[in-house]
Amino acid sequence: MKGLIVCAGKGTRLRPFTLTRPKTLLPVANKPILFYAIEKLAAEGIHEIGIVIHPSQEKMIRGAAGSGERFGVSLTYLYQQEPRGIADAVAAAEDYIGQSDFILLLGDNLIKEPLKTLIDLLKHSAACILLNHVENPQQFGVAEINETRIISLEEKPRFPKSNLAVVGSYAFKAGIFNYFRALTVSERGELEITDAIQRLIDSGERVAYAITRERCSDVGTSERWLAANSWMMDELYGGKSEIAEESTLVNCTVQAPVAIGPGCALKNCTIGPYVSVMSGARLEECHLAHSILLRNVTISGTGEEVIAGIFGDEASITGTSVKGPIALKIGGDQG
Known part of the structure; x- marks a missing residue:
């Protein structure tokens, strides 16, 4: 066969x-x-x-x-x-x-x-x-x-x-x-x-x-992509998180399941649940849930308001400035 x-x-x-x-x-x-x-x-x-x-x-x-x-x-x-x-x-x-x-x-x-x-x-x-x-x-x-x-x-x-x-x-x-x-x-x-x-x-x-x-x-x-990401994370991680050794987290709260790839730097963030980050992300002073981050995403200065969505390669949110391929929802019910 x-x-x-x-x-x-x-x-x-x-x-x-x-x-x-x-x-x-x-x-x-x-x-x-x-x-x-x-x-x-x-x-x-x-x-x-x-x-x-x-x-x-x-x-x-x-x-x-x-x-x-x-x-x-x-x-x-x-x-x-x-x-x-x-x-x-x-x-x-x-x-x-x-x-x-x-x-x-x-x-x-x-x-x-x-x-x-x-x-x-x-x-x-x-x-x-x-x-x-x-x-x-x-x-x-x-x-x-x-x-x-x-x-x-x-x-x-x-x-x-x-x-x-x-x-x-x-x-x-x-x-x-x-x-x-x-x-x-x-x-x-x-x-x-x-x-x-x-x-x-x-x-x-x-x-x-x-x-x-x-x-x-x-x-x-x-x-559908976001929904698939969530149930697959449940299947693979069972309520736990997977964080690459090459990535650093400083003063961050991780709400499992979360997957963070290599070369990422996170500071003063709340991440999760259901967030997957591929590689090279720079995240600071933000709160992410139910999200997919592709390569080299930058998010900073968005405070406690929950951000949920999909962030393409090189996408960035800095304060109120938004650049790159992004499909997001800020605040409200994140499902």
């Missing part, structure tokens, strides 16, 4: 943060989202993994993940020349996958459910999809189920037949590419993976499903 991770999207809803790095390299709990997907596949003994990227992303993604040696896997980079949908990205991997069964993950999704759930169900099905109950099914691919199988799929329906959303984790038997080749462009201008799977269903093949009760996040907006 092989793994496939789709990473070629532009991440337009996360601009300006995705202007300087691919969405799948945005950090959650100070680790790129992509790394969680690679580690999840490796945990199931899947050591051959293809990563579908746009050529413009290659330098950064290959630079971050390398050949896969650090994860104990072999990474092969594949190319989607234009962002024409998930199905088009999967089709770009046909030669790489060959006759292997494979697990498909979306590189901007975080899913706690073990992949073994899908792998086990695939033994008796042509495909298996992970589903989750959601409050806003109109924003997802939606499944209609009958007993142990899926009977229909629809992408972002106006009138959903259920609240069971496809959450970005799939298992396929070899041969699925026959259905991808037959696709035509949808009304959204994309080749939809839900259409490919619907063709599989219509041909009489069994498509199984698992409904996860575990946490999962589609990191597609600033709000």
